[in-house]
Amino acid sequence: MATLVDGPDALTGGKETQAPEAVVVRFAGDSGDGMQLTGGQFTLSTALAGNDLATFPDFPAEIRAPQGTLFGVSAFQINFGSTEIDTAGDQPDVLVAMNPAALKTNVGALKAGGLIIADTGEFNKRNLEKAKYEVNPLEDGSLEKWQLLAFDISALTLEAVKPFGLGNKEALRCKNMWTLGLALWMFDRDRQPLIDWLNAKFAKNPVLAEANVAALNAGHAYGETAELSGPLKQYHIAPVESEAGLYRTVTGAEAISLGLVAGAQLADLHMFFGGYPITPASAILHNLARLKEYGVTTFQAEDEIAAIASAIGASYAGQLGVTSSSGPGIALKGEAMGLAIMTELPLVIVNSQRGGPSTGLPTKTEQSDLYQAVYGRNGDAPMPVIASRSPSDCFEVAIEACRIAVEYMTPVMLLTDGYIANAAEPWKVPDPESFKPFPVTFLEEKNGPNGELLPFARDEKGARPWIKPGTAGLMHRIGGIEKNPGTGNIDYSPASHQIMTDARKAKVEGVANSIPLQEVNHGEASGKLVVVGWGSTYGPIYQAVRRARRKGLDVSHVHVRHIWPMPSNLGDLLKSYDKVLVPEMNTGQFKTVLRDQFLIDAQPLNKTSGQPFTIAEIEAAIEAALA
């Protein structure tokens, strides 16, 4: 794939430069510099230009870390192009560094020959010291393997917004719009949607709106001027060829929220969402809190346990209970999950995974809760687990989680991660009519052969009836103590526990009968090597396999959505390859589950740096495996 600096015509390489297929841009600055907002708006502009894209917001856990420090750097990376884009890009072609700390923490990732845009106004003694630079890197030649475009963005911004009489601090806050203006010029983008957005955002303060628009325009104009004299060039990335239809950008957290709303509607149920704030899961609670009209009740509970307990209470009372959290919160919910398993009530638990253990890496991504999801409860407590692979995939996966929960009367865990939750990608807006409804029927009359009530009688799927309190004459008691297989009355006799343990296990295993067989995502159904992934490693695995196959390597890609139970053909499928490689952002959890379930020699490829895999890392592992 030709990229901005891949070929002989690098960014500054002369007039013959052709439009690259894809470009990776990283905006980096202080956590107060508005880099996430800049990135978000640039993403929108990219989407409107018809490019395919993937983003990677990467920010510190501190809300306003001390200014200018290395740990306070916030970055936003976007990969966009005229071909299919599946990852946020291994190495940026362009780095916008708003201060020395941003340069220092990010320049190492920049592709050789890539372009650095730096704000000299921030490269003062104080900021250089904070970034632990002894000499100004813009002046000592240390950046010579890259192209450097250094100019005083701070001063230029102040100049541009001067007519609006803002204070110095407020005026400097327009720097991100100035930078965005320059970026829009570089990639030949329409400014109008941004101007409309700024006017709407600052509707109550028209002066601020005008100042920001002025900064945006000034940055744009600077590009035009700089092109004439310096190294900056303008590129036009052609729109990607994609299926016709209506598109929008969506983050994983948004898609999960929408998928849950759709899932509840397909089940013909009101949704109850019990949540407790935690990074990176809170966004789902924020989104749903604004969707009351879609039959959603949101409840901010006093803690993680109360969040899941209230959701189970709501499910007991006949709504679709949903709760969401991240690793530490999921750990707290464990006992209540056991109760939902024991009382056989539907529930969806969304786990937006982050680095662990304990508080770990609150804002960084990891896939290390797989054991917790599959095994992490006391007793034999089987629970279906499914995982989404990308932001847009979250929509379907959320619907699937709702379906399994109500059809099988079971809690279901949906695994996503910090990367998917925050990252955005274009999404072809689905037609809700295209999903098959799975309406719930509540028990209305006694169901026993002798006219008695049997709350734990089972249907062909092994599911018990859902009985809403308030239904005339169906009074009964449920709880966490082992129960009689039919009446549900307390019964911890040896026979009863054996029967009920087996029944709970068989029911969850039976979910495999309702899910699609595992497909090969790329490549052949047998061969020398299969790369098996789950969750957000989809993008880098897919691209790495694609590149390796272009080089003629015999490698295929299988990406598993249903983690527990797994598709019934998965074992045979994996056994049809000579080698199995499992890249994961953990120390090898899915690899171990695959070994356990299928007795195959699955080999791990692990990364736990809080950063997603690069394509190159997986490609190298493929080459090593086939060497």
Add this chain to the structure above:
Amino acid sequence: MNEMTKIAVQTTLKDWETDQEVRWCPGCGDYAILKAVQRTLPEIGADPSNTVFVSGIGCSSRFPYYVESYGFHTIHGRAPAFATGIKLANPDLDVWLVTGDGDGMSIGGNHTMHILRRNVNVQILLFNNEIYGLTKGQFSPTSREGTNSPTSPLGSVDRPALPCAFALGSGARFIARAYDVSKNLPGVLKAAHAHKGAAFVEIFQNCIVYNKDRFDDFVAKGVADQNQLWLTDGEPMLFGSEKSGGVKGIALDMETLSLKVVDVLDGDWQAAGVIVHNVKNRALAHMLVEMPFGPFPMALGVIYDDARPSYEEVLLGQDEQARKGKDANLAKLLGKGQTWTVSGTAADPV
């Protein structure tokens, strides 16, 4: 109580008994409380199909299995959170929450606090036996200092929590106190049910095995009269009798702004400065729940009762308002925000 329970249903005590064998120790105070509840339910016109008993873990939390209604025996300490979810999902249900001193004040103290401050419309019955019964006799958060138990062989050094003071501090709008075998218990339960919002009732309960007769200092025959202050709204706070050594009353010491015990001579309580109970007086409630037993009698009955709108009424009302005039079209929602259409390769902003 639930104002949505429009039709009073005719039931008898028998209708509220389940076919389950009761598994409490013989002589346990829980039996008396169960009977009092089963006696109260017909009197308030409760409908078994619309009634839910929710509990946590502990001896008291087995309660739902013995009441012929809907019942949910949940996990240790979390019953208030389950009950909150149930009420938000279906506010028409009449929900009773049964907990104990360990369940409600120790492992679940946090949830007790939040259901009270939110004011979810449920009746909370906290059976206080001042001991962990089901785990065989360890001291509990309400055990008195110096309690000998398997985990405190030298006597517990923890200072006990006061459930009613905790409830009031958490913002409860209804607080009452009674004990297992009291003939007044059904009356207290009725008052709790009549209160709209979270109603907190502490019920002293005799653990026959691990803390036998712990409450005899005010429950035992012979001392009850001079050691129990039964509160009635609008009535003077009197206790004792001529037979038990004289009628006494509770008065306010104006110098120290605290309560004091005064003698009432010839029935002239006004002359003695005895206070008239007012269930809406929060300052008075604070003094009553803190009133130390020993120098003072045990305050029983309805201590505080001043209703405010319930949590579910306000929250669901807000949701209802938010829904007004809104079009809940899912297709529209999915296609919201800045979108573009693709026809072939050209993208046009919408």
